């Protein structure tokens with residue numbers, strides 16, 4: 260590229276992405292205090308784990324919370340908790356991180372797919388109404404947009420599990436995500452809005468779901484102390500299957516992160532309001548989706564919808580990058596993954612599929628999902644005050660969407 264060419268492509272966004280320290284002084288103090296206590300592993304519900312679980316219970320307004328070493332582990336335990344089976348699938352949208360899809364296999368079942376809504380990145384209640392042969396529904400609040408939990412609940416008699424890994428702190432119709440269904444799952448992986456470095460949280464108001472989830476990967480000391488259901492008591496001395504516990508170190512980090520989430524959320528709300536104003540003032544053909552009354556979003560990503568048909572999504576994405584707009588790529592199209600289509604590969608990892616009616620998805624059967632992948636830009640909104648930066652992002656978005 261010549262130097263004249265480079266000068267001509269000076270990006271619209273010149274301010275670096277505004278951010279504070281990922282983990283602040285309070286987290287450093289909490290980690291140091293834990294190290295000095297010498298207790299990095301508790302086989303029971305130790306202090307660090309107990310405090311995090313209690314904080315999440317308060318935060319999501321649920322009665323039972325269980326920590327895991329990953330969001331994937333919490334999804335697997337939640338699906339086991341609601342008794343998914345090898346004979347029927349777990350219904351979900353393909354607009355998802357791959358871990359949520361594979362969790363259906365881990366839990367001894369398999370995924371079946373329904374399309375998203377034309378107006379949101381979330382599973383369409385109409386797709387739930389028409390689905391057959393599923394034992395549970397996995398609803399992901401994709402890109403922080405809370406799914407329509409009332410309509411989804413009305414569309415099925417089967418248990419719903421929420422994947423709230425993009426939506427920490429979001430509410431639907433006034434009620435926290437993770438509290439609407441049989442169980443909520445939150446990844447605390449390092450990129451998520453509440454991070455323990457790694458980690459996962461399961462929330463539920465159902466004692467039976469909690470105790471079944473407990474048997475999957477928690478220590479016998481904790482099982483012995485907490486199990487009450489007669490059918491689970493034989494597991495008190497052994498548990499079953501895996502080791503999925505959260506390290507105490509992750510728990511103290513995540514606890515600090517949870518306590519600072521409201522301030523970060525408030526800053527992001529203000530930043531998004533600035534972006535909306537700039538886009539409206541410039542008449543840019545790109546919309547920030549509104550949420551219904553009482554609903555608030557999570558901030559893992561913010562989806563923006565381009566108003567006119569995008570001819571070349573890859574070119575639009577590249578143009579955003581050139582302007583230094585903080586876009587993030589879409590997930591790969593999992594519906595075309597070899598793993599979901601190759602029976603030998605599947606059986607190598609999940610032998611229960613030998614006797615299950617799993618069918619690979621038809622990759623072309625989900626028009627709203629494919630359209631949304633073309634028309635949606637995913638951006639990262641700063642979680643510290645950044646009005647001038649958002650002004651520049653709005654200008655950049657107006658520029659690229661008008662010419663693509």
Ligand SMILES: *Cc1c(COP(=O)(O)O)cnc(C)c1O
Pocket residue numbers: 328329330331332355356358359399422424425446447448457458459
């Ligand atoms: C990150 C994520 C997961 C997996 O969480 P891990 O903690 O990485 O295991 C699951 N679902 C969604 C939607 C995610 O974003």
